[in-house]
Amino acid sequence: MAVGEAKTYKIPIGPVHVGLKEPITTWLEVDGERIVDIKVRPGAIHRGIEFMARERNPIQVIYLAERICGICSFAHIESFVRAVEDAASISVPKRAQYIRTIMLELERVHSHILWAGVACYTFGYDSAFNLGLLLREKVMDVLEAMSGNRVNYGVGTIGGVRRDITPEVAAALEDLIDYYRREFAAFYEVATEDPITKARMRHVGTLPPEDAVRYCAVGPTARASGLRVDLRWSSPYEAYADIEVTPIVPQDYMGEVYGDVFDRFLVRVLEVYQSLDIIEKALLGLPKGPLMAEPKLPKLLALLKAADGVGWSSIEAPRGDDAHVIKLTKGDENVTWWKVRAPTYANIVSWPIMFRGQEIADAPLIVNSIDPCISCMERALVVDKKSGSSEVLTKEELLKRSREKTRRLMGR
Amino acid sequence: MLNRMTLQILKQVVEKPFTNLFPVPHMPDNLGEVLKAAAEGRVQINPPVEVPKHFRGKIAYDKGKCIGCRLCTRVCPANAITYIPEEKKVMVHVDRCCFCAQCTEICPVQCLWMTEEFLISSYDRKAQVVVDSGKKAEEVPQVERIPSEAQRVETSAPEAASS
Structure with a gap:
């Protein structure tokens, strides 16, 4: 210059x-x-997904919602079907609620491990990146064993779930919990001990708590700034009401909060352990019973056609709050309108604060x-x-x- | 520098690979040649792993059993099932199918079901339309996946060589 x-x-x-x-x-x-x-x-x-939904009935829109995002596909399904169940006043059987919780947590494990690996890759820690992808393979295998697919599982449906947790899947889940408790420690130590990781992530991209509030950061980004926000804790849905979930914030573990990239890394790594605990508890308390409120699909379609009103739902996706609002009109089989608010957009608003003064x-x-x-x-x-x-x-x-x-x- | 990462890498040297085996141990210089050689039996390649239990592959349709109730067209998210009014039957466009298996669940006579076939891409659009695949009892035989792959490469190989 x-x-x-x-x-x-x-x-x-x-x-x-x-x-x-x-x-x-x-x-x-x-x-x-x-x-x-x-x-x-x-x-x-802008793909016009919400517009496409207007010429489809809610059962068809499930698979449209699944394709909004490749990684949090079940989170979008979950939020969508909860909105429809709210509009049509359908209550979900208890077993289905527990299975949904397990799916959501598996997806969180998958998303966070992938993210942690890719974060290491961006600053050149390739061995940790490869380790991350190796660790992720286990949860992908379990998801495949349960749903038949590695992505776009197609497990959720209106009023329940389509796949049961059979004894084989339960055994695979227990194996997964053991595997991660044993093997994930290496990753945890990357986050807390490695001096280079610390040098690259500490004091980089800082988002102070007051700015996180002002710019409405959500999910792990807000929690890394020290805010206790977690929809699983503040407004529990599905089986989270039975399982105690506390938001993970860095000050509880490290004593102080910086709100930088390192804290975001730490929060995500710790949330993997939290998810494992939730899966374990949900698996232990898995109630018996039916999987769907209305197993006869033609009857369900008629029920949805008769439904009238606006339904909304907000859940904690791996990246933050995911909210869906839907309007169903009586006598019209198709969705009248549908609005999705995904977490990434809320977090992107904080980017200018994080970037200022950085290299x-x-x-x-x-x-x-x-x-x-x-x-x-x-x-x-x-x-x-x-x-x-x-x-x-x-x-x-x-x-x-x-x-x-x-x-x-x-x-x- | 002996830290946790070093130990992890040392451990991985002795551990067996976590992922499924690749068809060949190393990336060959010419993939087409290897596939051709595998088709002729000169090279042994690792077969693909089995599909998982709930796998949703190419859709199959028993035309004789179908009653033409059109419920499947109502739930298909991708509009992949079209109704033929003259015959009072349906046909399935697999190139549009999103493999959700919703139609197999709603079918009152179970004339639609998911097979384990997954290598279904082809150069012919008509090959992507399922009109009738016979009765379910005599299930669609498992396609010999690797030779068919090799054949596909064989047909396109001369073009690749000339360019």
């Missing part, structure tokens, strides 16, 4: 590249290596820390305002910068 001349660069990250899950543009305004300000411009992947090399880590889709960063363009030249910054380039910083910290 020339002396006495204030010049900043603008770096847009995103929005569209092949292989994207969640395209979003972030314009980074940088002064040298420091990020001065950022602007978030979402809206590149470009930390950008991949901060973007990743709220658990959106990292592949948004496949392509970035650097525009030098003065000379008018531009160059394309690829994801590889950003990753390289991130990894160079790790090497610098390691003194190599």
Whole structure:
């Protein structure tokens, strides 16, 4: 930077590249290596799912809701069917509620382990990344044994669940709990002991508690800022009313709260252990009984056609609160309207606070820390305002910068 | 530097692999050649693992048993089942199917069911339409997956070689 001349660069990250899950543009305004300000411009992947739902009946929309997200597909189903059950006043059998709880927790384990692995990958800790993916394989196997698929399980339905926990699945679940309690400790120690991990994540992307409240952060992002927010605790649904869940906040474990990427890592790692406890308790107290309130589907369709009113539901998805609101009209088989509010959008609003004063090399880590889709960063363009030249910054380039910083910290 | 990660890596050296075995131990230089060789029996490759118990594969349809009640078309999320009014029967477009198995649950006479077939991509769109797959008792025979894969490669290999 020339002396006495204030010049900043603008770096847009995103929005569209092949292989994207969640395209979003972030314009980074940088002064040298420091990020001065950022602007978030979402809206590149509006698929019109809610509009598509208007020509389908609620049973068909279950599978549409499942495809909103690939990782938290059961969380979306769960929230959707709870909204429909609210609108049509259907009560769910107890056994189905417990099975839903177990599915939600399995999905949380899967999501958090994958996230923790990918976070390690962004700053060049590849051995921890591979360890994360190895650990994730176990929960995928159990989900496959229970539902038949590794993603998009198709387990939930209106008024119950479609798959039972058979003795074989229960044995697989017990095996899973033992496996993670034994093997996940390595990951926990990565989070708390490794000096390089600490150097890369501590004081990076800080979100103070008051800002987390002001910008409505949800889920693990809010909990990492020290806020005790967890819908499983504050407004229990399904079997969470029987199982005690307390929000995991860093101050309970580390004594103090920073609200940085390290705290988000810690909260997610600790939540995996919490999920294991919940699965164990739910499995122990699994009541006997039917799986569905109305097993005859034509009858269920008639019931939904007669239903009238607005139903809503809000649940704790792996990334935060996931809310669905639905309107059913009497005499109309199809959904009248449906609104989904996914957690990522609420968390993205806090990005500017996290980015200010950070380095470009930390950008991949901060973007990743709220658990959106990292592949948004496949392509970035650097525009030098003065000379008018531009160059394309690829994801590889950003990753390289991130990894160079790790090497610098390691003194190599 | 002996930390937890180092111990974990040392442990993994002696442990057997967690994932399923790959068809061949190392990525070959020419995949088409290896598949061709496997089809001719010159190379032994690890067979694919069995599908899980509740696996939802390609849909099968017993046309003779169908009563034409159209319930399946009402619950299909992907509109993959179309009704043929002349015959009072349905046909299933597997290329649109999202494998949710909802139609097999609602069918009052169980004339729809999910098979274990999963390698169903082809160059022919008509191959993706299930019109009739016979009775369930004499189930659709398991396709020999690897040879069919090899055949597919064989047909496209000359093009790849020339380009």
